Amino acid sequence: MNNQLPPKPPVDLQSTRDGVGQALLELGRTNPNVVVVSADLASSTRVDWFKQAFPDRFFEVGVAEQHLAGLAAGLAMAGKIPFIASFAVFSPSLNWGVIRTSICLPNLPVKIIGGHAGLATGPDGATHQALEDIALMRSLPHMTVVSPADGAEAYQATLSLASVPGPTYLRVTKPKTPIIKFQQPFELGKTRTVIYGNDAIILAHGYLLQTAIDTAQSLSKQGLKVGVVNCHTLKPLDQPSILQICQVAKVVITLEDHQVIGGLGSAVAEVISQHQLKIPFQILGVKDQFGESGTPAELYQKHGLTVDKIAAVIRVLLLK
Amino acid sequence: MPDQTRDVPRNKKPVNHFPHFATSLTKTPSELAFIAQKIRRHVIEMIAGAGSGHPGGSLGLADVMTGLYFAVLKQRPHQPDWPERDYFLLSNGHVCPVWYATLAQAGYFPLEELGSLRQFGSRLQGHPHQGSLPGVENTSGLLGQGLSLGCGLTTAFKLDHKSNHIFVQTSDAEHQEGQIWEAYRYAGAHHLTHLTVLIDRNDIQIDGTTQEIAPLEPLAEKITSCNWQVVEIDGHNFDQISWALNGARTCHLPTAIICHTTAGKDVSFMENNPDWHGRAPNQAEAKQALDELNQTVHQNKPAGTGHPHAQPGRGPEGLSSSRPPLGRGLAGIQMVCHPRASGDPEGLSSSRQRGSRGSVILAPAGIQRVCHPHASGDPGV
Structure with a gap:
C-alpha cells in the first residue's frame, strides 16, 4: 500500500x-x-x-x-x-x-x-x-x-x-x-426509491438518475408528485417492485443513457406486456442512433434526455 | 536425467522417455495403436448414429488423444477432479467425438453412453460443455478461445505455487483466429512454462486447404516469435507423441507441439478430404469405414515414414535437409531456431541445451525440428 x-x-x-x-x-x-x-x-x-x-x-x-x-x-x-x-x-x-x-x-x-x-x-x-x-x-x-x-x-x-x-x-x-440519498440501503436485485410520488414514476439507472431527480423536483414546483426509482440491477430485474410501481403510478417512464432497444426500457416493457398491464408508458433513451463528440450536456440535449424534455413527455402522458 | 535411448525395439518395450514424470506408461506403441483404432471405430459409430458431427478431425486426432490419455496425462479417470491432475482442454470443440470416445475408453464414463452423442438430454453435447461429462474441463466450439483458458488456468496455478500442467488441443485453421495470438503473446511474455499447446496440423479446413483459404506458414516461426518453444512431430507416431508431450513438461518455456496428422486417418475416402470435415457418413459409408478400420491394425510406423510432413528434408524454409546430425541419437532431427539465430550452429547447440534445462533431450528419430526463440543466447528468459 x-x-x-x-x-x-x-x-x-x-x-x-x-x-x-x-x-x-x-x-x-x-x-x-x-x-x-x-x-x-x-x-x-x-x-x-x-x-x-x-x-x-x-x-x-x-x-x-x-x-x-x-x-x-x-x-x-x-x-x-x-x-x-x-x-x-x-x-x-x-x-x-x-x-x-x-x-x-x-x-x-x-x-x-x-x-x-x-x-x-x-x-x-x-x-x-x-x-x-x-x-x-x-x-x-x-x-x-x-x-x-x-x-x-x-x-x-x-x-x-x-x-x-x-x-x-x-x-x-x-x-x-x-452522492444520491436513497430511501433504502443497496441490495442487489432490489430497486431503491429516491423520491416517493405516484403522479408519474421515473425508473432510471446510472448517470441519468440524477436527471430523473432534477425532473421530479422541477415538476413538483408545478404541483406534480413524481416518484423516482433507481433500477440499478437490470438483470435480474426487480419484477415485484416494477409490478407494484405499475399499479400505483398514473404514468411510468424509463430513462437511461443507452439505446431504447434492449435496455431498462425494454426490460420494463417485457414485464408490462407479460402481465397485460394497461398503463401509459414511455421509454426514454437514445433512439436507435449512434452518438458523436460533444459534452455530455450537449449530447443529452440533442437526444431529448434533459429535464425540460423529460418533463414535457410526462405532462403529455398525463393528459392522455 | 537418465540417458535417453532411441534404440528401443519398437512395439516391444513401453514408451517411456521421461520416467520421472510418466505415471503409467505401460502401453507399447502397438497397444496404443490398437486402442486408437478402437477409438476411431467409436467415432464412426457415434457420428453415423447421430447423423451429424465432424469425422475428419476426430479420426486424425485419435492417435494424439490416445497418447495423451494412455501415455501422458496425469489424471485419475475415477477421480476426475483430482486436484493434482494435468488439465486437458479441447479448443477445437467440433472434434469432441474423439475426446468423448477417448475418455470413455480410458474409463471416465461407460462406453455404452457414446451412442447418445448429440441426442436430446445427452451428456455428450454436440460441442463440449464444461462439466457435462467426467473429464470434460472446458466449453468450446467457437475457435480460438481455448488457449486463453489455458493461460488463465496456468496463471492461477502459478499464483498458488502449484505445478499442474495444462495441455490445450487446437486445430491448425483455428490459428486464423486473432484471439489465439493474443494468448500466445501473453503466455510467452509471462513465462507460462506449465502450458503446452498441441496443434492438429492436418492442412485442411471446411472450405479447402489452409494454404488455399488463409495460409498459416511459417507457423512455427510465428509461435517462436512469441517466446515459445515449438516442436514438430508426426501426430501418428506414438514414440514422438510421448516424447514431445512429456518433454514439454521439462521445458522452461511454454511449448507448442505441431502434430502433423491426416484428417480422416485410416478411412480411405475420408483421408485428406475437406468434405468430411463436418459431414456424417450414411449407413453404407459407415459400414465401409468400419470395415477398413477393422482391417487396418494401425502399426506404430518406423520413424520418418509417418506423416509426409514430418519427414526430414521436407521442412519449411530455413530447414536444411543436409545439415549434419548434431550429436549421438539426434540423427534425423532437424532443428531451426528463431530467425535471429538462423543458421548459427552455436545457437542451435545452445537452444538444445537450454531448452531442456541443461540436459540434452534425445528425440526419437523422425522428429522434424525443435524451434526455440532464444537460440541466440538472448537472456530475456
Missing part, C-alpha cells in the same frame, strides 16, 4: 469508476481469491489502485480484449474471482462472443467492469460511447447486470457482485457526480 491511494468513500463528488476502484481495494484485503485483469486501461478504470496494493494478483493482457475474457475464464475455472476492466465498447462489446461461450455458458464467476459507458463519455465520440452494452449483457443467460448511479452505489455493487456465483457485468461512467 502506498500513500497515493485515494480516500475512502463516501465522498461528496465521485465517479462510479472511483467507487469500483475503492471496492476492489477492499476486496483485495478481504478475499484472497479476488484477482484483477486489465487490458491497458488500468488507470482509466481505476484498477491501478488494486495493482499498486496487490501487484501479485494483478494481470495485464495489453490491448487484447478477447484474451482478457478468456484468461479470466481460465482463472475462474481454477477458483479465482477475476474482475476484468476495460471500456464498455471493448469489453463486453468487442469480446461478446468470448463472454458468451467461455464465461456464460459454463457459468463462471467472471466480473466484467465496462467503463466509459454511454453518452456521458462525451468528446471521445460515437466509437467510444457504449450504448448497446446492457442489451448485449442482458440477453446472456446466467449474467447479472448492474448500472450504479453514483460512486457509493458502485462501491456497494462491486462488493456484492464479488459474491455472485456466476458472471456479472458492472457498467460505470467517467464523470464525477453527487
Whole structure:
C-alpha cells in the first residue's frame, strides 16, 4: 500500500469508476481469491489502485480484449474471482462472443467492469460511447447486470457482485457526480426509491438518475408528485417492485443513457406486456442512433434526455 | 536425467522417455495403436448414429488423444477432479467425438453412453460443455478461445505455487483466429512454462486447404516469435507423441507441439478430404469405414515414414535437409531456431541445451525440428 491511494468513500463528488476502484481495494484485503485483469486501461478504470496494493494478483493482457475474457475464464475455472476492466465498447462489446461461450455458458464467476459507458463519455465520440452494452449483457443467460448511479452505489455493487456465483457485468461512467440519498440501503436485485410520488414514476439507472431527480423536483414546483426509482440491477430485474410501481403510478417512464432497444426500457416493457398491464408508458433513451463528440450536456440535449424534455413527455402522458 | 535411448525395439518395450514424470506408461506403441483404432471405430459409430458431427478431425486426432490419455496425462479417470491432475482442454470443440470416445475408453464414463452423442438430454453435447461429462474441463466450439483458458488456468496455478500442467488441443485453421495470438503473446511474455499447446496440423479446413483459404506458414516461426518453444512431430507416431508431450513438461518455456496428422486417418475416402470435415457418413459409408478400420491394425510406423510432413528434408524454409546430425541419437532431427539465430550452429547447440534445462533431450528419430526463440543466447528468459 502506498500513500497515493485515494480516500475512502463516501465522498461528496465521485465517479462510479472511483467507487469500483475503492471496492476492489477492499476486496483485495478481504478475499484472497479476488484477482484483477486489465487490458491497458488500468488507470482509466481505476484498477491501478488494486495493482499498486496487490501487484501479485494483478494481470495485464495489453490491448487484447478477447484474451482478457478468456484468461479470466481460465482463472475462474481454477477458483479465482477475476474482475476484468476495460471500456464498455471493448469489453463486453468487442469480446461478446468470448463472454458468451467461455464465461456464460459454463457459468463462471467472471466480473466484467465496462467503463466509459454511454453518452456521458462525451468528446471521445460515437466509437467510444457504449450504448448497446446492457442489451448485449442482458440477453446472456446466467449474467447479472448492474448500472450504479453514483460512486457509493458502485462501491456497494462491486462488493456484492464479488459474491455472485456466476458472471456479472458492472457498467460505470467517467464523470464525477453527487452522492444520491436513497430511501433504502443497496441490495442487489432490489430497486431503491429516491423520491416517493405516484403522479408519474421515473425508473432510471446510472448517470441519468440524477436527471430523473432534477425532473421530479422541477415538476413538483408545478404541483406534480413524481416518484423516482433507481433500477440499478437490470438483470435480474426487480419484477415485484416494477409490478407494484405499475399499479400505483398514473404514468411510468424509463430513462437511461443507452439505446431504447434492449435496455431498462425494454426490460420494463417485457414485464408490462407479460402481465397485460394497461398503463401509459414511455421509454426514454437514445433512439436507435449512434452518438458523436460533444459534452455530455450537449449530447443529452440533442437526444431529448434533459429535464425540460423529460418533463414535457410526462405532462403529455398525463393528459392522455 | 537418465540417458535417453532411441534404440528401443519398437512395439516391444513401453514408451517411456521421461520416467520421472510418466505415471503409467505401460502401453507399447502397438497397444496404443490398437486402442486408437478402437477409438476411431467409436467415432464412426457415434457420428453415423447421430447423423451429424465432424469425422475428419476426430479420426486424425485419435492417435494424439490416445497418447495423451494412455501415455501422458496425469489424471485419475475415477477421480476426475483430482486436484493434482494435468488439465486437458479441447479448443477445437467440433472434434469432441474423439475426446468423448477417448475418455470413455480410458474409463471416465461407460462406453455404452457414446451412442447418445448429440441426442436430446445427452451428456455428450454436440460441442463440449464444461462439466457435462467426467473429464470434460472446458466449453468450446467457437475457435480460438481455448488457449486463453489455458493461460488463465496456468496463471492461477502459478499464483498458488502449484505445478499442474495444462495441455490445450487446437486445430491448425483455428490459428486464423486473432484471439489465439493474443494468448500466445501473453503466455510467452509471462513465462507460462506449465502450458503446452498441441496443434492438429492436418492442412485442411471446411472450405479447402489452409494454404488455399488463409495460409498459416511459417507457423512455427510465428509461435517462436512469441517466446515459445515449438516442436514438430508426426501426430501418428506414438514414440514422438510421448516424447514431445512429456518433454514439454521439462521445458522452461511454454511449448507448442505441431502434430502433423491426416484428417480422416485410416478411412480411405475420408483421408485428406475437406468434405468430411463436418459431414456424417450414411449407413453404407459407415459400414465401409468400419470395415477398413477393422482391417487396418494401425502399426506404430518406423520413424520418418509417418506423416509426409514430418519427414526430414521436407521442412519449411530455413530447414536444411543436409545439415549434419548434431550429436549421438539426434540423427534425423532437424532443428531451426528463431530467425535471429538462423543458421548459427552455436545457437542451435545452445537452444538444445537450454531448452531442456541443461540436459540434452534425445528425440526419437523422425522428429522434424525443435524451434526455440532464444537460440541466440538472448537472456530475456
